[in-house]
Amino acid sequence: MxxxxxxxxxxxxxxxxxxxxxxxxxxxxxxxxxxISFAPYTENYAGKPDxxxxxxxxxxxxxxxxxxxxxxLSFLDQEQVDQIYARLTAGPIPDGxxxxxxxxPRGGSGKLRLSEIAGGGLKSLLxxxxxxxxxLIGETLWKGKVxxxxxxxxxxxxxxxxxxxxxxxxxDSAANPLQKTRVDGKDxxxxxxxxxxxxxxxxxxxxxxxxxxxAFTDELPGYRRMPDIMAGRDxxxxxxxxxxxxxxxxxxxAYLDRAFVVNxxxxxxxxxERAKDEFxxxxxxxxxxxxxxxxxxxxxAPARTG
Numbered sequence: 172m173x174x175x176x177x178x179x180x181x182x183x184x185x186x187x188x189x190x191x192x193x194x195x196x197x198x199x200x201x202x203x204x205x206x207i208s209f210a211p212y213t214e215n216y217a218g219k220p221d222x223x224x225x226x227x228x229x230x231x232x233x234x235x236x237x238x239x240x241x242x243x244l245s246f247l248d249q250e251q252v253d254q255i256y257a258r259l260t261a262g263p264i265p266d267g268x269x270x271x272x273x274x275x276p277r278g279g280s281g282k283l284r285l286s287e288i289a290g291g292g293l294k295s296l297l298x299x300x301x302x303x304x305x306x307l308i309g310e311t312l313w314k315g316k317v318x319x320x321x322x323x324x325x326x327x328x329x330x331x332x333x334x335x336x337x338x339x340x341x342x343d344s345a346a347n348p349l350q351k352t353r354v355d356g357k358d359x360x361x362x363x364x365x366x367x368x369x370x371x372x373x374x375x376x377x378x379x380x381x382x383x384x385x386a387f388t389d390e391l392p393g394y395r396r397m398p399d400i401m402a403g404r405d406x407x408x409x410x411x412x413x414x415x416x417x418x419x420x421x422x423x424x425a426y427l428d429r430a431f432v433v434n435x436x437x438x439x440x441x442x443x444e445r446a447k448d449e450f451x452x453x454x455x456x457x458x459x460x461x462x463x464x465x466x467x468x469x470x471x472a473p474a475r476t477g
Contacts, residue, residue: 204246262415266320369460378463419443
């Protein structure tokens with residue numbers, strides 16, 4: 172059976188934006204699903220609860236939010252991940268470097284097999300990337316993103332360009348050198364620029380999310396035709412959206428031509444540690460995007476005694 176066009180294109184979004192594991196946490200909380208409440212549901216669409224009902228009946232406390240880690244989300248199924256996302260707000264548009272990681276919900280394969288999603292290969296844009304090479308790109312390249320909040324701009328961080336260069340997917344010259352940054356003592360290359368703005372979530376239209384939009388990547392500073400064209404409107408029309416779990420930690424959804432393809436997380440340890448005590452006490456944070464007509468109910472963690 173031939174793959175559908177959407178699935179064939181899905182290979183590129185995952186190849187272009189797969190985020191290698193970054194070892195955010197090493198704690199007991201990472202080894203089991205977070206202990207938080209969910210609305211009852213069944214597998215068929217008619218058995219999925221309305222998000223307004225979920226938020227009204229099962230609000231998340233700040234203590235609940237801190238039970239969620241970038242790693243333990245993979246112990247939840249997709250409906251549970253979606254119910255968490257729907258109970259979040261966008262929070263502030265991030266600024267600076269963030270580590271990144273894909274995650275696979277419970278019941279998924281736990282393995283990113285881009286060659287299978289793409290139907291064996293991608294034969295477009297004058298490139299032919301297939302099989303093990305495609306899987307290698309998806310599994311090893313991306314380590315995170317750099318947000319330029321004031322410019323409403325984002326770039327993806329790539330630590331190792333060898334695979335892309337060997338496939339002829341990177342243009343580099345003295346006249347147009349690759350841009351790079353240094354994070355945690357390591358040089359990382361900056362590719363795939365995207366616009367940042369607030370916009371309607373494709374999952375939960377009751378409030379806005381932070382949108383990472385690659386459609387007009389060719390109009391942004393730092394653009395180079397290869398490989399950046401693969402992400403834009405002349406390639407595979409990638410659009411991500413994120414909401415804040417707690418300061419420094421965002422839950423994301425990646426879309427290809429408005430079709431959902433994968434979950435991801437973004438994390439900045441310095442921000443998370445610095446803001447934790449205050450957010451636990453107040454639940455308050457800067458909101459850069461519209462929070463909707465149904466105001467999110469945040470239950471603060473009880474004060475510590477002793």
